[in-house]
Amino acid sequence: MEVSKRCAVMQFSPIRRFNTFAFEAEEQGKKVYRLNIGQPDIETPPCFKEAINNYEQKVIAYAESGGVNELLDAMIYYMKRDFGMEYERKDILVTNGGSEALILAFTALLNPGEEAIIAEPFYTNYNTFCNEVSGVLKPITTNAEDGYNWAKRDLIEAAITDKTKIICCLSPGNPTGRVLTLEDMKLIGEIAKEHDLWILSDEVYREFVYDGAEAHSFGQLDDIADRVILVDSVSKRWSACGARIGAAISKNKEFMEALLKLAQGRLCVPTLEQIGAAALYRMDKSYYDAAKAEYEARRDAAYDEISKIPGVVCQKPAGSFYMMCKLPVDNIEDFLMFMLKEFDDNGETAMFAPAPGFYATKGLGGNEMRIAYVLSPDKMRRACELIKLGVAAYNASK
């Protein structure tokens, strides 16, 4: 017996792979600052649980496959209030997190062998989503020196072939923190129109843009509404990763019908979590102003400290809660192992995500890391100081 070729070629998450070594370090009594995964520590707004506690039905029944109306209406309210976007219930499909929205979208759009273009480094699970339907991810390579910018006509057009169906846009980006401006979005929209491509826009970090910048969405561009698919989620915006609520949103009727057929096969998304999520979508805007100020302070602390490493290449990220940096080390995975196994400063060390797993092109990212600024500013400062001390100790040990 054999598993499918599709699964045989897939990899385990390169982000979680190093956790075992972190546990070992902790068993030896070391304190490990974990900057490797994007699990925010900000409290989930209490209205989520309150809404669930107030749910009065005696039976937890299946919900509609497309989502419960309370949640659809709350999403419509939020998109109109904060972004001036006009959507109707039929334009939205509630999913098990943004992840399921992406899986369903790839399934609905790609035939085996067809291509989606995506700027690398990118969120590694796109490999899984695309692989599941035997699609092909075509990378647009970006680099640290240029701040991971990919919104350039020549770069994008060079990646387009006669098999291309989708341009994937992750903004604010994970792992780079790169943010597409409204001008960038218009350019990508023009290219998509000229080459007749879908735009799959992963906007799960939509509000997390800093330095006074305004958040934007591909949903604000009316002239490309028929080719835009938005992916949304409560995970990051409201620090509710375990709720598993997201959505795929599009004004393209054919696409939404394909999606609904797929969604009917998995019946529905958990009913109670949808009720909780509806309360989140109706929360006051002031909630993210506070969350954003906190992340911005964390980013500033991290960037300030990381910049002190001699030879580092890093630009201050404009959004999300990740930062990519190129370090003066020969091999980032070796360096991470060194941090976990050999290094400590007063019994403390730090952990990050090595970058090669975020690239589709083999051999890239060998001296880059991603850090998630998900700890308080003081802790971020200390963790980045530990990386700085670690780089010096690692290079001295060579």
Ligand SMILES: *Cc1c(COP(=O)(O)O)cnc(C)c1O
């Ligand atoms: C976290 C994340 C997702 C999906 O998260 P869900 O918890 O499934 O909503 C999707 N895209 C990016 C870029 C992410 O960082």
